[in-house]
Amino acid sequence: MRWSQAFIPTLREDPADAEAISHKLLVRGGYIRQLMAGVYSMLPLGQRVRENVMAILREEIDAIGGQEFLLPQLHPAAIWEETGRIETMKDILMSLEDNKGARIVLSPTHEEIFATVATELTSYKHLPQLWYHIQTKFRDEARPKSGLLRVREFTMKDSYTFDVDFAGLDEQFDRHHEAYKRIFDRLGMDVVAVRASSGAMGGKESVEFMVRSAVGEDEIAVCASCDYAANLETATSTLPPIMDSEGARELERFDTPGVRTIADLEFFDGGAEAARQIKTLVYLLDGEVTLVLLRGDHGLQEQKLSDATGSIDVRAARPDEIAEALGADPGSLGAVGVEGIRVLADEALRGRSRMTTGANRNDVHVRGVDVARDIAVTEWLDLRTIESGEPCPECGGVLDVYPSIEVGHIFKLGTFYAEKLGLSVLDESGRAVPIVMGSYGIGVERSIAASIEANHDERGIVWPIELAPYKVVITVVRPDDERSRQVSTELYDELVGGGIEVLLDDRKERPGVKFTDAELIGIPLRITIGPRGLDGGIVEFVERRTGVQSDVGIGDAVARVHAFLEPRVV
């Protein structure tokens, strides 16, 4: 491609509404333009990168036996009603009505549709299967953000596996896990695979692939000593036991005028340190008022609460609902003596005594609380959010907690969809058994953005070679110089003839502009051709990633380009 003919609208200044680096660089580099909140046009450069990502995805999924499909984006609402997800995913579902008045769902994901096709799998002999497609997804995110990192319309590679039993699922799951590691390596990202919550997918076990990034929206806990890694939504730790050797043994109410928070009570005369308080939260779980008890210095992990109770609609109670349930305001709440209300207690409170908590009367607290003796706990659960520095649950090492971008997620779905949609095969003995499913997703545009977050410098994008929209840019310093034009055109033709994607910068611009643009858009190898070098019979190579420059004889240039690209690209 000749740059003079290409549509590569680079910008000198950062777009006003971009915050994330990948967002700024994608817009400035002429890769994308925004159409509306969370919806972007892919410009020619962006589309080339997108195709490169998809090619990698195809290669790696084909390599583990995947068969590519293309399922529709328009889904009849009825199928979503059958699995109940029209309800459980309603917050992000986009839908429309056709001219007959029938409700159509715009594909947010494709479990339902692949499962529908899979009803034609009728014998164990048909299994296992690994099906996938790369298709548009629509999700009405309440708050799209950070350019391509969180959008409402995007491309996803989603695969689905179908097996006779869970052992088969485990194998396909592991195979995907390995394929995903290769994929993200090729996409230029260091990923950590973490245990995660399956959320609304209806599965039992899932693994997320996370890339560390300050703009990431998920937090993960990673052990420094072993391979334990988990999303904060499921992460646990082993806390050192606390000896409750001080304070009152028996229940004792005391006035605490003005005390509203855990911190207030810590500094109140006769109060207690946070770790020796019981924090009482009031939640509505699918409408049912529920008390959630935590150690005073611990925070609730709402996803754990949702997962552990199987509740879909989880929210903190409003002040008026709290007052109605407990007769007091936040700041003086407690579970001692409470009856008729479900009480969920975090494991960290097990066996604790001589604790302090609210008395369900404003400005009054109670101490000497023995949890087992004084509180009617309905259920003990792991509900707290762990923190950086806590001991690893598996080896006792130190856990590090940091933000990350979720670039892939794989799920063991089990038989949820088989049961909802009637998927079964006959086994060897002629008995109908439900098909065991797995699903595996990678967001294409998010991967592009995440790769940039991990591969850039102050001058612009530094593409991994495989992702680069062009592998080489030939910068013609003086396009008006006949010799330069001739040498650059010959080199361009030879490289293109050898199957290499080359951008020939023949624009009538000053060299500085061309260098800056080439670095901004992140082309891995720049070949500078100008009178100065040609006098000595050489052209100049500059590697984008390292900045290393070298003079190359004109006759050696083609071979040197191939050598540079060889490790990854033909």
Place this chain on the structure above:
RNA sequence: CGGGACGUGGCGCAGCUUGGUAGCGCGCAUCGUUCGGGACGAUGAGGCCGUCGGUUCGAAUCCGACCGUCCCGACCA
């Protein structure tokens, strides 16, 4: 959904407080001088000031409603 900010040529912004019909930088076009790291000069094109309504002799500017975008939070495979 709650809180905050913003909406003015393609991009980035000023003007609004104190109403009088729009300006700067970049980019764009033409010409000239330049040309190995975002050149300089000259000339020029380009704007329903988000939309609708109100106040006023007169609204980018004041008032109201709506729409849109971003940020924080809630939410989210």
